[in-house]
Amino acid sequence: MHAIFAIEPDAINNWKDLRYVLEKFGYSKGLLIARYPKSWMKMVMDACHSNGVGDIELARVEEKLRTVKDDRLVRMGLRYEGANWLTSVNDESVLNELFAVLIKSQPTSDKLYNIDDAHENLFENRREVHVKRNASALAEAAKYVLAVSDKIVIVDPYFQPRRKYTKVLDSMLHICQANGALPSQMIIFSDYTNDSRSAAVVKDEYERLLSAWIDQGVRFNVSRVAGDQLDQDFHARYLFNQRAGLRFDRGFVEPEAYDEREHDTDVICLDTAVVNELWTRFIERQECLKIFDQLSF
Incomplete structure (x- = not known):
């Protein structure tokens, strides 16, 4: 990227x-x-x-x-x-x-x-790139944002404890590991209405899929936001920290169909003002969000 x-x-x-x-x-x-x-x-x-x-x-x-x-x-x-x-x-x-x-x-x-x-x-022309929709390419696009992140935030209303989502997360954490700097915390915001199973079931699934990273000391916090949060422009998919951020137009998912993984998606650098706004909204003023439940593991 x-x-x-x-x-x-x-x-x-x-x-x-x-x-x-x-x-x-x-x-x-x-x-x-x-x-x-x-x-x-x-x-x-x-x-x-x-x-x-x-x-x-x-x-x-x-x-x-x-x-x-x-x-x-x-x-x-x-x-x-x-x-x-x-x-x-x-x-x-x-x-x-x-x-x-x-x-x-x-x-x-x-x-x-x-x-x-x-x-x-x-x-010129480096703010936006087109990358393949496979886990490796999506993670590589975020390489230098991940490299300076002790706390990584992902906002994706469709993110769920399913392999096609956590596979992208795996690839990102492998990049961090290769750079000798695993983050201490991964914070994820998703929409509760896209996966309305109980908190206990969802937590168990996340822990099963991410156990290797949990064992290495990475802590995860998943906030499932109430459905009407969509009224506040929750459609975009972001990855950010306090310094920098990216927008992933098709989210953090590797399609299950192999041919779809060859399709391109846009990844765009966020302006500093947008990064600051996101950090304030999702981290510093999180209590203002309509959060349905929070899972920590």
Whole structure:
């Protein structure tokens, strides 16, 4: 879903260029910057200092980097070896994980772009993607939102304790596990009228299907919302945390028919304002929702 860029520290070694470039990125725009290597922010500061940036602008650079750390930078765990940054980023195993690399000098491969000559099209059309309706593809679309989530919220009125739904959840948690960061909590909101069985029966089914993750310490909270909640635009399907979110147009389900899994569905990055609104509504002011029952396991 998100396109990951690497940026050479020397290419943004002043306040003006750094501010201009960083404003192009963000979870809501579908564009993220690899924190490559993990000391990347320090390397940017060192590049600015070596370029003779004064104390006032240097303070602006430091504050800007601190501000964008959580909503534009992502840790990739990519290998960093070589005489310098350019040598390291040109390693094939590194380039294969990146969408593009912005550099100060002239490019020497297809994925490298001179930062002054990079066309605006390079930074466009990443807010919405089409993905196959199989569990793996749906989960992969959420990879970088999941990577920064200790608490993941899913809103899908049709979500039920059935394999075709929890299979997508399994794939998402496998991605978290591969990144070494399983969430502590998964919070799900569904519509009670789409599965009106008793709370005990529904809870037993969820526990059976998700037992492997429960055993690993992931806690689940399912809120089944009363049917008239649909009057408040509960139709959309969302995945979000405090930083970022996505809208899945066809929800979190892998169709049982194999041919339907080859059909495309849209996944769209949410604006920051929408993410904040969702977090407030479903987490901070949850008591205002018409919740039929809550299941915790």
